[in-house]
Amino acid sequence: MRDIIRAAVAGGWMFGSKREAEELRARVADLERQVAVLTGRLAATGPLLDDATRVESLARQAEAAVRSLEARATPLGVGGPRTRPKLDTLYRADVLGYVAVYFVTGYIATVKLTVGAENPPTTVVGIAHGGGESNSFAGAIVRPGEYWIAATSGERADYGFELHFTPLY
Structure with a gap:
């Protein structure tokens, strides 16, 4: 330029x-x-x-x-959804997870959370009491392959407990 x-x-x-x-x-x-x-x-x-x-x-x-x-x-179940299992029903965990049972409202009752490798499971890992002020929650880790059940203590259809299984990852 x-x-x-x-x-x-x-x-x-x-x-x-x-x-x-x-x-x-x-x-x-x-x-x-x-x-x-x-x-x-x-x-x-x-x-x-x-x-x-x-x-x-x-x-x-x-x-x-x-x-x-x-x-x-x-x-493998990782990232699986939280489920709402039924009381008094035997389950076998496919994945590592956490089971929680707690009293909301309803009849006075007791729920035993039992976990183990045997069918039915025999190890009581928690007891939740409904209608009272103490021990209204029970929870446990369940390993893959273990059986578990949240068993009620009576014959009524509605005990006022909520039950959740959450896969852990």
Whole structure:
């Protein structure tokens, strides 16, 4: 660009005076400085762009790893929903979980939470009493393959207890 301006000034065409030519040179020099500054700034963004590309790649890899883990974990019951089993029903745990039984309201009753490898289980791990102020909750960890039952102490259909099984992961 400078060469073109020099040739134009030397030839005496396009400019009315030497002052106008010098002003034009100064403006071109200023523009060239600005271009140099912007070029330097742009060059400095190169590593940032490389980092952004690397982070995007890592995010894709992480998402793929999560999908893979989810696909492998689902058949094992990991991430399974909390269920509401029934009282007086024998269950066998397919996955590691936590059984909780607690009194809400209703008839006075007792629920024994029994867990074990044998069918029926024989180890009482908690007793919940309904209608009183103490021991209105029982809970236990149940291992895969273990049997468990929350057995009531009477013949009534509604004892006022809630029962939950939560898979642990």
